[in-house]
Amino acid sequence: MNKHISPRLNRRAFVIGTAAVGAGLAIGLDLPLGGPAVVRAADGSPEIGAWVVVRPDDTVVIRIARSEMGQGSLTGLAQLVAEELECDWTKVTTEYPTPGQSVARKRVWGDFSTGGSRGIRSSQDYVRKGGATARVMLIQAAADAWKVPASECRAENSVITHTPSGRTTTYGKVAEAAAKLTPPADVKLKDPKDWKLIGKGVNRLDTADKTTGAMVYGIDVKLPGMLNAAIKDCPVFGGKLKSFDEAKIADMKGVKKVVKVGDTAVAVVADTWWHAKTALESLPIVWDEGDNAKVSSESIAKWLAEGLDNSQPAYVGNKNGDAKAAIAGAAKKVEAVYSYPYQNHATMEPMNATALYTADGCEVWCGTQNGEAAFAAVLEASGLPAEKCDVHKVMLGGGFGRRGQTDYVRQAVMIAKQMPGTPIKLLWSREEDMAHGRYHPITQCKMTGAFDANNNLIALHYRLSGQSILFSLRPEALQNGMDPAAFQGVAQSGEAAFGYSVPNLLVEHAMRNPHVPPGFWRGVNVNHNAIYMECFMDELAHAAGQDPLEFRRKLMGNHPKHLAVLNAVAEKIGWTSPAPQGVYRGIAQVMGYGSYVAGAAEISVTDGIKIKVHRIVASTDPGYVVNPAQVERQVAGSFVYGLSALFYGGCTVKDGKIEQTNFDTYNSMRINEMPKVETVMVPSGGFWGGVGEPTIGVAAPAVLNAYFAATGKRIRQVPLRDQNITFA
Amino acid sequence: MANLTINGKTFTLDVEPDTPLLWAIRENAGLTGTKYGCGIAQCGACTVHLDGVAMRSCGISVGEAEGKKITTIEGLASGNTLHRVQEAWIAQDVPQCGYCQSGMIMAVAALLNEKPKPTDADIDEAITNICRCGTFQQVREAIHTIASA
Numbered sequence: 001m002n003k004h005i006s007p008r009l010n011r012r013a014f015v016i017g018t019a020a021v022g023a024g025l026a027i028g029l030d031l032p033l034g035g036p037a038v039v040r041a042a043d044g045s046p047e048i049g050a051w052v053v054v055r056p057d058d059t060v061v062i063r064i065a066r067s068e069m070g071q072g073s074l075t076g077l078a079q080l081v082a083e084e085l086e087c088d089w090t091k092v093t094t095e096y097p098t099p100g101q102s103v104a105r106k107r108v109w110g111d112f113s114t115g116g117s118r119g120i121r122s123s124q125d126y127v128r129k130g131g132a133t134a135r136v137m138l139i140q141a142a143a144d145a146w147k148v149p150a151s152e153c154r155a156e157n158s159v160i161t162h163t164p165s166g167r168t169t170t171y172g173k174v175a176e177a178a179a180k181l182t183p184p185a186d187v188k189l190k191d192p193k194d195w196k197l198i199g200k201g202v203n204r205l206d207t208a209d210k211t212t213g214a215m216v217y218g219i220d221v222k223l224p225g226m227l228n229a230a231i232k233d234c235p236v237f238g239g240k241l242k243s244f245d246e247a248k249i250a251d252m253k254g255v256k257k258v259v260k261v262g263d264t265a266v267a268v269v270a271d272t273w274w275h276a277k278t279a280l281e282s283l284p285i286v287w288d289e290g291d292n293a294k295v296s297s298e299s300i301a302k303w304l305a306e307g308l309d310n311s312q313p314a315y316v317g318n319k320n321g322d323a324k325a326a327i328a329g330a331a332k333k334v335e336a337v338y339s340y341p342y343q344n345h346a347t348m349e350p351m352n353a354t355a356l357y358t359a360d361g362c363e364v365w366c367g368t369q370n371g372e373a374a375f376a377a378v379l380e381a382s383g384l385p386a387e388k389c390d391v392h393k394v395m396l397g398g399g400f401g402r403r404g405q406t407d408y409v410r411q412a413v414m415i416a417k418q419m420p421g422t423p424i425k426l427l428w429s430r431e432e433d434m435a436h437g438r439y440h441p442i443t444q445c446k447m448t449g450a451f452d453a454n455n456n457l458i459a460l461h462y463r464l465s466g467q468s469i470l471f472s473l474r475p476e477a478l479q480n481g482m483d484p485a486a487f488q489g490v491a492q493s494g495e496a497a498f499g500y501s502v503p504n505l506l507v508e509h510a511m512r513n514p515h516v517p518p519g520f521w522r523g524v525n526v527n528h529n530a531i532y533m534e535c536f537m538d539e540l541a542h543a544a545g546q547d548p549l550e551f552r553r554k555l556m557g558n559h560p561k562h563l564a565v566l567n568a569v570a571e572k573i574g575w576t577s578p579a580p581q582g583v584y585r586g587i588a589q590v591m592g593y594g595s596y597v598a599g600a601a602e603i604s605v606t607d608g609i610k611i612k613v614h615r616i617v618a619s620t621d622p623g624y625v626v627n628p629a630q631v632e633r634q635v636a637g638s639f640v641y642g643l644s645a646l647f648y649g650g651c652t653v654k655d656g657k658i659e660q661t662n663f664d665t666y667n668s669m670r671i672n673e674m675p676k677v678e679t680v681m682v683p684s685g686g687f688w689g690g691v692g693e694p695t696i697g698v699a700a701p702a703v704l705n706a707y708f709a710a711t712g713k714r715i716r717q718v719p720l721r722d723q724n725i726t727f728a
Numbered sequence: 729m730a731n732l733t734i735n736g737k738t739f740t741l742d743v744e745p746d747t748p749l750l751w752a753i754r755e756n757a758g759l760t761g762t763k764y765g766c767g768i769a770q771c772g773a774c775t776v777h778l779d780g781v782a783m784r785s786c787g788i789s790v791g792e793a794e795g796k797k798i799t800t801i802e803g804l805a806s807g808n809t810l811h812r813v814q815e816a817w818i819a820q821d822v823p824q825c826g827y828c829q830s831g832m833i834m835a836v837a838a839l840l841n842e843k844p845k846p847t848d849a850d851i852d853e854a855i856t857n858i859c860r861c862g863t864f865q866q867v868r869e870a871i872h873t874i875a876s877a
């Protein structure tokens with residue numbers, strides 16, 4: 001006799017749009033007399049280990065802890081599990097465990113965080129083991145039933161065959177028995193050469209609902225009796241809310257309540273979000289803006305420029321030889337200063353979260369890149385213990401790093417806490433989203449290169465000045481004050497290692513942290529480091545009178561994987577043969593997130609200010625490619641994101657506030673501006689690199705170097721719109 | 729109160745005539761497939777058909793939409809048969825996050841109605857939706873596949 005226990009607070013009935021997503025697993029536990037516990041999914045089907053549920057009809061449900069935000073990891077992770085599970089791919093479906101369930105089960109699903117291009121590479125090992133473990137248990141259950149050794153049985157496509165007798169059964173039929181077995185202590189993973197599903201560009205598992213309007217994003221969550229909230233946070237970061245005149249909007253249609261949210265924000269709660277937003281716009285608010293209101297882009301630029309001076313303190317991130325001495329005694333030197341601005345993630349779906357706070361607990365429905373961080377935010381904002389809270393993840397309308405932060409989750413809970421029993425959906429307007437980003441950090445960089453009399457590069461000094469993300473978001477990760485991530489792409493070693501050998505090298509960072517909050521923006525520090533380094537490499541090549549590709553190659557002898565991707569793009573774009581009349585080429589490479597990437601662009605320029613990008617070639621070596629179709633899309637998407645930032649992006653600061661308010665002032669590329677991206681995959685095996693982010697690093701420098709080839713002019717600032725340069 | 733004809737059904741909604749059609753569709757009619765991206769007619773996420781013409785519903789008031797035939801992404805399929813744009817989108821795995829895709833699909837469906845065999849230049853002119861994920865390549869390829877079917 002089994003006793004059915006629900007390990008968590010009673011689930012409340014709720015409706016989320018039309019699709020049954022985010023409903024969690026409502027896991028139950030069977031505790032049979034004698035023998036291990038059988039854990040059951042919401043529909044009663046048994047778990048075969050934490051990662052796999054098998055239904056009687058042979059449907060396989062694969063648990064996904066990381067978040068899907070468009071990058072395709074949900075499908076890739078399922079492929080990894082299914083590869084080892086040997087199940088029928090056409091019967092695979094997925095579900096998200098909730099962070100609350102994970103905590104209750106001692107984090108059986110590991111890390112939920114989905115950033116740093118980590119989705120696949122940081123979980124590939126244990127999710128494949130999860131699939132392999134389930135396969136071993138299912139085969140064992142069949143063997144037990146047949147009273148034959150498991151070694152005589154094999155599994156394929158969810159069918160188990162006893163090889164000597166030819167008898168067969170299916171996963172669905174033996175699942176109950178398999179669930180009662182003790183999982184094997186260790187399982188052997190397949191040799192990559194035997195992979196059948198990994199490496200295949202199978203279609204995504206989450207597409208259909210995205211074409212019919214049925215997919216539920218955070219903005220679409222509906223709960224019975226739900227009200228809607230619009231919010232305004234002090235536009236000057238660090239400022240406070242002084243007062244607001246609630247009476248002025250009390251009579252406006254639909255308004256239910258006006259609430260203070262923390263020390264800095266005010267929200268209007270109404271029947272519809274449109275009413276809430278309209279009333280909020282009429283609400284008289286007085287801010288205490290504080291000293292930060294004196295800060296402007298100009299004052300930040302001036303402060304950062306001071307950091308470029310060698311007399312100012314700086315952290316050394318990479319060094320060999322004596323760059324300063326070699327530069328001082330060099331036959332020739334080249335110097336240039338570059339800068340890169342703040343950027344907003346501008347996810348297509350603005351920030352939002354729905355919270356329900358009651359006497360029993362607090363539940364939140366939202367898109368998040370880190371379910372566990374969102375969960376922690378719910379605990380903190382609600383003041384309730386873990387067993388009374390949970391977070392239900394829904395599809396993200398884009399993440400790009402922004403939804404790894406939990407500010408919007410916290411706000412939703414703070415509002416809901418003031419209206420117990422009423423579900424509150426907080427939605428930011430696009431204007432709020434633009435004003436309260438977690439911006440790509442602002443930096444400047446002075447680079448000095450030195451040559452000997454034979455035009456060999458003998459020294460390079462790379463001096464970065466500007467903001468550290470870790471200083472603001474993860475100070476515990478600083479190393480004696482230094483932000484090691486600031487050197488992504490120019491680091492000595494590791495997953496974002498510098499790809500050139502220069503006899504005298506000095507890479508340093510003068511950290512200067514303005515008040516604008518920084519965040520992890522797709523590609524993070526690889527973005528500006530790759531632009532600075534790769535554009536300057538181009539400058540050095542021209543100063544040495546050498547071809548930019550050949551110049552690089554000479555410095556890359558000790559970096560064969562960096563070189564291999566560079567060679568791959570060079571070959572594909574036809575670097576050594578002339579470009580079409582009036583078309584010019586640029587090239588760039590970088591390493592980030594454990595992967596090697598390179599890009600090349602062909603452009604033409606009219607009147608010196610109108611750029612047409614004709615062709616983009618990109619290569620990537622992520623070690624292993626799980627789903628080439630999705631890798632291709634991530635590579636192309638990285639170019640759209642990176643070139644949008646180059647041409648149209650850039651957030652500026654005035655009176656302590658961000659000036660850009662919407663897509664009219666912070667534009668994004670359209671289809672007419674984007675050529676086809678030809679992706680070359682050169683996976684060399686033996687390591688697992690990320691895919692979602694590294695390529696963005698080469699997007700801008702490939703185009704900027706082509707611009708120089710076309711015009712003889714260097715662009716050392718972003719965005720191009722400020723220099724009146726646009727797409728043709 | 730306003731009467732709106734959405735996907736062939738008449739909705740009598742308690743909504744002021746100056747409310748943007750987008751919010752009446754999402755909040756009053758409860759059809760959340762149409763998305764909010766900017767509210768200022770820049771991004772195209774809210775694209776619907778008004779009498780067959782692709783329009784950005786955040787820039788149209790309920791008053792202006794009354795008496796017109798409104799089609800949203802939920803009404804694009806005929807019964808259980810998906811529209812050919814939806815089918816192509818699934819077959820070619822066009823969406824990434826998918827948030828912009830309701831608007832993208834509505835814009836493409838309108839284009840194909842008007843020009844069954846659009847050239848690249850036609851696509852460039854007609855499809856001006858923002859996609860932050862950068863699905864443009866797949867969008868273009870899928871349009872050509874449909875047109876050549």
Ligand code: FES
Nearest residue numbers: 765766767772786
């Ligand atoms: S929401 Fe209507 S165009 Fe952006």
Ligand code: FES
Nearest residue numbers: 825826828859861
């Ligand atoms: S698919 Fe994500 S914005 Fe277009």
